[in-house]
Amino acid sequence: MAHAIWSGAINFGLVTIPVKLYSAIREHELHFNYLHRKDEGRIRYERVCSVCGEKVPWSEIARGYEVQKDDYVILEDEDFAKASPEATQSVEIVEFVQLEEIDPVLFDVPYYLEPDRKGRHAYALLRDALASTGKVGLARVVMRTREHLSALKPSGSALVIEMMHWADEVVPPTDLDFPEEKAKVSQPEMKMATALIDSMTTRFDPGQFKDHYREQLMRLVEARAAGKPAPRGKARPRLPTNVVDLVDVLQKSLASARRAARKPHARRRRAA
Secondary structure (H helix, E strand, O other): OOOOOEEEEEEEOOEEEEEEEEEOOOOOOOOOOOEOOOOOOEOOOOOEOOOOOOEOOHHHOOEEEEEEOOEEEEEOHHHHHHHOOOOOOEEEEEEEEEHHHOOHHHEEEEEEEEEOHHHHHHHHHHHHHHHHHOEEEEEEEEEOOEEEEEEEEEEOOEEEEEEEOOHHHOOOHHHOOOOOOOOOOOHHHHHHHHHHHHHOOOOOOHHHOOOHHHHHHHHHHHHHHOOOOOOOOOOOOOOOOOOOOHHHHHHHHHHHHHHHHOOHHHHHHHHO
């Protein structure tokens, strides 16, 4: 059974909806330990002072912010406590905006909000109102002593709150070299590109996408554990380095996409 991160409430105006917060992501990252190759002993890391070279116990460790080279301001635990936002365990909606107004780059980590029995009707009303208007609620929420900007949005029968980056955390693209928004492309190129996109368009099914790197690593681990030879991976195709005729490449890509679409599994997926 899922474990709630906290129990609190959604607040907007004079409305309060009791909810529980649950993680919406279950990561499957593989974790490896660093070992001494000779005897497979685990490598331990020690806290060593860069000045005196001695091992330092936790009781003698402080946290410092480097204001300039080798010049630190040390903060104590009570300093962090004073700066921490009040852990209200609530989702304080401050305004509503259209979803398309938010740059997707700002979105970070999603969580589910489950209503308390007493708040189910108000929860459903807020969810359906957001869905019908295409709007999201911008809210402030405290998670693990840190305040976050977040977006409250409907997702099927659930309300999802997605933590967001602050505006000054996003790297602006102004220092990068992109083509102009209305770059000069020929009509045949645009026609071919559009046809290729149309031929590869289907209903989105997240279940069909797998983490091939993780699967390959797990096959390798299982084979080694069983004393079997490592499975052979697929050879990577060589990427062309020469400048090619874009229309010709698009034509070949379109033909390949159409051949793939004729396969039975592709037709079933498109019809789903």
